Amino acid sequence: MIIESRELKMKHKIPVGKTERFWKGLEEGKVFKTFCKCGKSYYPPRADCVCGNTTEWAEVSGEGVVECFTVVHSIPAGYEWSKPYRIVIASFGDVRIMGWSDEELKVGDKVTLYTAKDGSGVWKVWFRRL
């Protein structure tokens, strides 16, 4: 015998003030990383370096190389609006960037990045073949 629980809906408010530059950047077509004078670079960006210093912002651009990818056919809750989607990780110098692509990218392909809204209105990183 099975009974149903009371319904519990969860949607969280996420504070992104310390990385606001990144979130605003996406809407301007820019992807930002952070770096520290101690030599560390961060992507995803973070305002605090582990060494204790405050990091500085830098744009990620130019040519990247695809390191791995997948195409998600079994769609999780929160992405019901999407058809199967391709997730790609590409290296851009000292950082690796995750993004989506509409192109059939393979490991080793050279890519460039851009930003655009997805089908749910969220700005994010996309890749296209160079």
Place this chain on the structure above:
Amino acid sequence: MKVGVIGVGCSKFGTRDVTIQELAFEAVSEALKDADVGQEDIDLSVVGCVGTRGYELMPAVVVNEYCGFTGKGPIRVEAACATGSAAVYSAYSSIKAGIADIAIAIGVEKMTEVDTATSAAIGGRAGNYLWEFHFYGTTFPAYYAMHATAHMAKYGTTERQLALAAVKAHRNAAKNPKAHFQKEITVEDVLNSRMITYPLKLYDCSPISDGASAAILASEKAVKEHGFDPIWIESVGYSSDTSNMTMRENYVGLKATRMAAEMAYKGAKITDPLKSFDIATVHDCFTIAEIMAYEDLGFCKKGEGGKFVENGESDFGGKIPVNTFGGLKAKGHPLGATGVAMVYEAVKQLREEAGSLQVDLKHYRALTHNVGGTGHFAWVFILGR
């Protein structure tokens, strides 16, 4: 102070029509009987449960009460899919520290109380929600699938080799009455199954299972006083890696596994794993995970994991039988239970109580390897008789 495992228990894995506490008690009562002790003999109870897929969001005290351990803890631990190993370690370290003489690690998970899309969205959060799932919908199979495409591109690993790991898992599970899947499958069944996240197909993936396992640990002193017949924990290794997949060095292996293995091997003075263990349980939540585990644990060179399974080296009669009870892939992977169930399998094999799945013992030593998330956590235990 040496620490031994004096009793183990494991529930049937699968879609189970019982509550989390009832499920836990199945494993606990078996373990108590196995050790021939009562609840009053236990000093500390540790409950390992990820707990985000069941109606009971804070289940430790509920499980503890039902199992008869009220007042004996509980400590609740979470390390994603390696939660069970973290629970065993918590019990182990309390005995090592001299705080407890006898402690129980209970690993339990109810995975089937939510629908599959919800389960996928929760599993996708076993990394870094804000920077990955939020933007890109990275599910748990997607993380491993990305490792598969990197491994295939660099080493020529094939979808057929991945499938062979699943076929082996199902063959073993078919002889294990506690396994979720009780049916053998063929390479063609795997290759023709529905695509989950390229290149992983339905039969490359572990199922969504409920399950519980329990292990009772005792100090050397308690062993002598009570006359227990233990399997000793000879060494433990642990490590972790970044929550963000973009911060990893590469995608062809799990660094946390290599670091955990190095620590465990050093502790037990192991130089050649193939000449040291009669059996290994490795973390095969997906077929690619088993292939990377062979390499990262040093069973073969990096890139040769596909050939290792193809040549039957991880099967009965091979260089090292791996996942003799069916692995996560076919036995099932109830997150909190998995690491404890690995200890259960190692203990059963080392006591020669594994029935038709018994391996021949030469070294009287077993290895367990449990990964949390996609190499976010890793644990290696070395057990010996």
